[in-house]
Amino acid sequence: MFCRICGTKDTQFQISGKYGCEHCVTVFPVPKQPRRLWIPTSLLKEIEEIFTHSQSKIKFLSYRTRITRNLAHSLFPFYEPKETEVKQLLAENGYWENWEEESNSLTVSKEGVSPVYHLYLGSEDHVRLEILHILDLNYGQLQNTNKSLPTRVSKENRSLLRLFYRRKLWAYRKGIGFLSSCPTNLGKGRRDSLLLGIKEGVDPRFFSLFEKLSEFGIEIAPSTDHRRESLGNFRGLVVKISWKNAFAVQKRQFYKILGLRGSL
Ligand SMILES: [Zn+2]
Structure with missing residues (x-):
């Protein structure tokens, strides 16, 4: 075969x-998409309680969205990285105008503007868009600053997102969605992750959440792939909460307990 x-x-x-x-x-x-269940209210309450109870022990470091795409009607990067073609497509749409010949990444946003929009070429899929919000807040602060978090996407970034959702440009199949090299990314080709810094003395129930949330497709695991930029001055255990291709209602539920808006 x-x-x-x-x-x-x-x-x-x-x-x-x-x-x-x-x-x-x-x-x-x-792979069969795992059944996406609603997170029951009792569990949402428990999470909220743990976060409230351990306010000074849990630091919300950063929030990252990754969207990956492959060019339509092309071999995937294992055979053909297609870097020139992707650069051309991005340039035609107003991005990557000033890319350097050898460079495989580009920061789209202006310096000092949050969130940071970053484009990467040359990995598992033809192109990856990363949107990084640096938070560096504890739970209480996160709740309070919620209203000042950028809830509107700038015009420029909105059109970049639209480009990533234009089905004709990318490998896409009805009934499955966007197609990626990795079978577990099929569908939305999107993974969201939140980095938490955990200090000693955290409510021990926090760790039991790892298992409870896994049945909703939410993974919690110690993080090793984070970059310095997401951590600020934090020293301690860094845990990543991530979920792939979650459906909208579920994401809204989860954002809510974290005090984040659904628009992220
Ligand atoms: Zn094939």
Whole structure:
């Protein structure tokens, strides 16, 4: 068994776990989307209680959204990184005008403006957009500053987001959604994550949340891939709460307990 477009064999797919092109999803197994359940009110209350109870022990460091896309009708980066084509597409749409020949990343936002919009090429998918909000707040502060958090997306960033959702440009299939190299990213091609800094003496129930939230597709795990920029001056255990392709209601529920607006 093999994909007649990109040539990936099933033995290769079993080892790499990656699709080679958009046709691969018709050849190799597409993972069943985990059932998305609503988070019950009792659990939401418990989370809120833990955060309130441990206010001084939990620091909200940063919030990041990653959206990945592959060019339509192209082989995926495993075979063809397509960096020139992606740069061209972005340039045609007003981004990447000043890109340097060798550079594979570009900060879209103006310096000092939050959130930071960043474009990356040359990884698992053809292009990745990252939106980073530096928070560096405890729970109480987060609740209070909620109203001053930027809730409106600037005109420029809005059009960049629109570009990422224009189905014709990207590998997309009806019934599945946006297609990515990694089978678990299929659909929205989006992962949201929140970095928390945990200090000693945190409410021990915090750690039991790891398991309770996993059945809703929300992962909590010690983070190793964070970058210095997200941490500010924090020293301690860094935990990442992340969820892939969550549906809107679920995300709103979760944002609410974190004191974040659903528009992020
Ligand atoms: Zn293929």
